[in-house]
Amino acid sequence: MKKILMIMLVAAFAMTAVFATGASEESATVSTDGSTSMEKVILSLAEQYMADNPGVNVTYNPTGSGTGITAALEGRCDIGLASRALKDNEVASGLAQTIVALDGIAIIVNADNPVSDLTIDQIYGLYTGEISNWSEVGGADAPVVPIGREAGSGTRDGFESITGTEDICKYSQELTSTGAVITAVSQNPGAIGYASLASNLDSVKTVTVEGVAPSEETVKSGEYKIQRPFVFATLAETPLSEAAQAFFDYCTSTDAASIIAGAGAVPVAE
Amino acid sequence: MKLGEFIAQKGYKDNPRRLVEDLIHMVFLLLGLVAVGSVLVITIYLVVSGLPAIFKIGPIEFLFGTRWASTASEPAFGILPFILTSIYGTAGAIIIGVPIGFFAAVFLAKMAPKKVREVMELCIGVLAGIPSVVYGLVGMTILVPGIRILFGVPDGATLFAAIIVLAVMILPSVINVSLSALEAVPREYEEASLALGATSTETYFRVTVPAAKSGIFTAIVLGIGRAIGEAMAIMMVAGNVANMPSLFKSVRFLTTAVASEMSYSSGLQRQALFSIALVLFLFIMIINAILNVLKTSGGEKK
Numbered sequence: 262m263k264k265i266l267m268i269m270l271v272a273a274f275a276m277t278a279v280f281a282t283g284a285s286e287e288s289a290t291v292s293t294d295g296s297t298s299m300e301k302v303i304l305s306l307a308e309q310y311m312a313d314n315p316g317v318n319v320t321y322n323p324t325g326s327g328t329g330i331t332a333a334l335e336g337r338c339d340i341g342l343a344s345r346a347l348k349d350n351e352v353a354s355g356l357a358q359t360i361v362a363l364d365g366i367a368i369i370v371n372a373d374n375p376v377s378d379l380t381i382d383q384i385y386g387l388y389t390g391e392i393s394n395w396s397e398v399g400g401a402d403a404p405v406v407p408i409g410r411e412a413g414s415g416t417r418d419g420f421e422s423i424t425g426t427e428d429i430c431k432y433s434q435e436l437t438s439t440g441a442v443i444t445a446v447s448q449n450p451g452a453i454g455y456a457s458l459a460s461n462l463d464s465v466k467t468v469t470v471e472g473v474a475p476s477e478e479t480v481k482s483g484e485y486k487i488q489r490p491f492v493f494a495t496l497a498e499t500p501l502s503e504a505a506q507a508f509f510d511y512c513t514s515t516d517a518a519s520i521i522a523g524a525g526a527v528p529v530a531e
Numbered sequence: 532m533k534l535g536e537f538i539a540q541k542g543y544k545d546n547p548r549r550l551v552e553d554l555i556h557m558v559f560l561l562l563g564l565v566a567v568g569s570v571l572v573i574t575i576y577l578v579v580s581g582l583p584a585i586f587k588i589g590p591i592e593f594l595f596g597t598r599w600a601s602t603a604s605e606p607a608f609g610i611l612p613f614i615l616t617s618i619y620g621t622a623g624a625i626i627i628g629v630p631i632g633f634f635a636a637v638f639l640a641k642m643a644p645k646k647v648r649e650v651m652e653l654c655i656g657v658l659a660g661i662p663s664v665v666y667g668l669v670g671m672t673i674l675v676p677g678i679r680i681l682f683g684v685p686d687g688a689t690l691f692a693a694i695i696v697l698a699v700m701i702l703p704s705v706i707n708v709s710l711s712a713l714e715a716v717p718r719e720y721e722e723a724s725l726a727l728g729a730t731s732t733e734t735y736f737r738v739t740v741p742a743a744k745s746g747i748f749t750a751i752v753l754g755i756g757r758a759i760g761e762a763m764a765i766m767m768v769a770g771n772v773a774n775m776p777s778l779f780k781s782v783r784f785l786t787t788a789v790a791s792e793m794s795y796s797s798g799l800q801r802q803a804l805f806s807i808a809l810v811l812f813l814f815i816m817i818i819n820a821i822l823n824v825l826k827t828s829g830g831e832k833k
Contacts, residue, residue, distance in 0.1 A: 297797065300795070411771065413792050413795035413796050413800065435781075449679065
């Protein structure tokens with residue numbers, strides 16, 4: 262019996278060895294590092310790119326825009342990912358930025374809410390508790406119920422950074438998916454929420470922000486305010502490695518547009 | 532040892548059935564070890580990945596801090612709101628669920644006509660089989676708006692909603708365990724009581740229930756275990772804001788704290804989530820220990 266066991270063990274080891282070596286080929290690596298908000302976009306792009314180009318390995322390190330920019334500057338990654346435009350001093354220190362996509366966030370209220378337009382200041386007030394009743398912004402006499410996403414969510418990060426409400430939002434609910442936010446808003450007449458533009462917003466009312474309705478066009482033209490760029494930060498002087506340049510070119514090409522759109526962002530490539 | 536000698540020593544040649552017997556024993560042992568191994572792996576992993584963040588944050592600050600802001604520019608990792616919410620939520624579920632479950636069990640065991648009992652037991656079986664996400668879904672679409680309208684609060688996603696959902700969720704285990712405890716009481720006890728002139732209600736509450744005491748406690752502890760470990764259903768009805776608990780406020784439990792932030796977490800935030808899981812694990816261990824004590828003390832009486 263021991264013999265049989267031994268034979269089986271040896272066979273198993275041999276099999277794993279064969280399979281393990283079968284996969285290893287000479288491969289190039291493209292490393293990206295940065296914004297967690299860009300996770301969905303960059304991972305979808307990387308997945309498609311790796312499927313099309315076997316032998317290339319695209320890695321992604323979710324650290325945050327600031328860390329990603331520093332990593333690109335210090336040469337610790339090929340492409341730094343930032344979900345904001347680079348600051349002047351960052352550009353001055355030798356980085357180039359390329360916008361690959363735009364992230365538009367829709368502000369949603371209950372379908373029965375008469376309010377149809379809000380300014381950024383009003384949104385700030387509604388979420389920080391300064392405005393606690395809808396009558397203050399021209400709505401019915403009903404308490405405001407701000408609904409948002411969980412800490413770490415890219416949509417939350419985007420919304421809070423654009424409206425300047427980082428760490429001061431007084432949420433009534435923190436939900437873990439866009440769908441849950443939409444459902445909660447659709448059920449509570451006093452609710453206000455935010456969701457990615459790419460989601461299905463039929464059951465709720467999308468308000469215009471400073472008179473502009475969110476759409477792919479208004480986000481692209483910059484008229485719709487609640488948006489931010491998804492940026493690739495690279496060293497301006499030093500050229501990218503061949504593999505990294507190829508991936509970079511792919512991401513900024515029109516081929517990648519449908520993948521970016523699929524990941525919930527607005528592609529900018531024409 | 533050579534294989535031949537081994538076979539000779541065990542006497543497999545003369546008795547092939549013994550070989551089969553021994554083989555089957557070994558297979559069963561291996562299968563048993565799967566469970567033991569899983570527990571070991573989970574425990575070790577939780578301790579190893581949960582402890583660093585506790586020390587990095589500071590045990591006192593972590594366990595008794597009242598502010599949780601894991602992604603703020605100055606992050607705070609106090610989990611007291613989660614611990615208290617879990618305790619209050621579970622206590623609330625027990626306060627509502629146990630009396631209902633217990634009286635239902637007394638009714639089923641002692642008073643219900645056979646037909647009624649069959650139907651009710653079937654329903655309880657179905658209730659036990661409903662997945663927690665369904666409880667959450669129904670809670671989210673019916674209970675949450677219901678609480679908002681009934682109690683006139685701005686938002687129904689509150690601790691109260693979570694308590695109601697948990698109370699219903701623990702009903703089947705409370706009823707089933709109490710039921711078997713009540714049925715295990717010897718018929719003679721009740722007959723003696725009735726013969727002495729007690730009414731049947733007196734008998735049930737003065738004789739049967741005290742005799743089934745330890746089983747009923749077991750039911751309560753099982754209910755606590757179920758309630759404190761539930762995540763999915765309450766994540767959908769409790770609102771998940773890291774407030775200090777209050778009945779009509781949105782709250783976050785230990786379980787939902789881990790579940791809601793895990794997907795996008797990184798760095799210290801992720802480590803802290805493991806630490807929360809470790810705290811939750813300790814709670815469950817304590818509940819299990821209590822359960823074991825109850826079971827052995829119940830067994831001694833017999």
